[in-house]
Amino acid sequence: QVQLVESGGGMAQSGGSLRLSCTATGSGIRIAYMGWYRQTPGKERELVASVTISGAATYADFVKGRFTISKVNGENTVWLQMNSLKPEDTAVYYCNAGRYVDDYWGKGTLVTVSS
Secondary structure: OOEEEEEOOEEEEOOOOEEEEEEEEOOOOOOOEEEEEEEOOOOOOEEEEEEEOOOOEEEOHHHOOOEEEEEOOOOOEEEEEEOOOOHHHOEEEEEEEEEOOEEEEOOOEEEEEEO
16 A cells, blocks of 8 residues: 655745655555645645656646756655745645556645745
8 A cells, every 4th residue: 555655844934945755655656646736724625746757747837936846766755845935835735646546645744834
């Protein structure tokens, strides 16, 4: 069974930076994509950024130019470097990973950005 272990959430001031990491563990694990979603109360979970095993990255418009997703080839770890943070980035960030019909989620890590 695949487990996603997230770390790096916390508090930052507006304009500051945080770095999230997520590692997928499990026997015989095979991952085709990894990424991050976020959710605030009363809203649906939304994609922040994702990266495929080949390195193709996708970003939500609201983070382009501020956030960078990265993954090392051959390792099931993904990082999300978040710069120029805004109060509206405050949310619970969830790691997501999967392959074909298998889709996994982390428990979430809270990011709070103060103005």
